[in-house]
Amino acid sequence: MHALVTGAGQRVGRAIAVDLARRGFDVAVHYRHSRTGADQTVAACHEAGGEAFAVAGDLSKAEDCRAVVDAVRARWDTLDLLVHNASTFEARPFEEIGLEHWEQMMSLHVRAPMLITQGLLPLLRAGGCTQGRAPGEGGVVVHIGDIGADRPLAGYTAYSVSKAALVMLMKCMAVELAPAVRSVGISPGQVMWPPDYDEAKRVRLAGRIPMGRVGSPEDIAKLVSFVAMEAPYLNGVILPVDGGLSARY
């Protein structure tokens, strides 16, 4: 089984890649700047029992999206799972949103998943890793969103709008690419703190989560594997993993 995980040089992407390797996937570990981190992810995948290789690219650039597609196509004829995880969580007061910031968010969170899925579609159509479906019946695309896609966080307009557009892209793919290729979204709540959140902010935010604690990257990784391998009728939905945060008033 073959999987491409974008933004897998650290944090949640790494947890997804390593969990997939543990379950028998060979993994293409995409990164942008985290070369050392990507090498560590590749090593951890090997340790977990899977083959892995690193592939670089700034996915806000269309030509880099094509290069990532080409690197995967050069290695594999089939792709069973594609995980759109790469992201930039960046605040910008509304008055200060410039064209560059807006386009960065839209190109990374919306255009890149579209271009990469499009480029790898023949491989996805020839893939398949879900129980109850024969290999070759079709692979899965998993989009990592954010509960902030429909509950905006003040100061993060471009991020929230782009993640909301990713949800629609996920649904469009689910409608147009099925039955061969399934498309599913996972929206994390708080599973890993942004480095710039201080202790007081962390305590305040964690206090709002009905489960009484933040989640973990492994919570996301386990659901990615479940969606890909064990949920053949799941298509066109977004699954929150947030300890109940999005359910509260």
Ligand SMILES: NC(=O)c1ccc[n+]([C@@H]2O[C@H](COP(=O)([O-])OP(=O)(O)OC[C@H]3O[C@@H](n4cnc5c(N)ncnc54)[C@H](OP(=O)(O)O)[C@@H]3O)[C@@H](O)[C@H]2O)c1
């Ligand atoms: N952490 C949370 O609690 C949380 C909450 C809600 C949603 N999410 C979502 O879950 C996913 C993973 O979260 P995370 O916190 O692990 O993400 P993250 O650390 O913010 O970003 C993951 C990776 O995305 C890559 N990336 C950023 N800009 C890129 C670009 N222009 N081109 C290519 N790659 C780029 C970075 O790669 P390099 O390091 O190699 O540059 C980075 O390591 C994201 O989609 C995020 O929106 C996370």
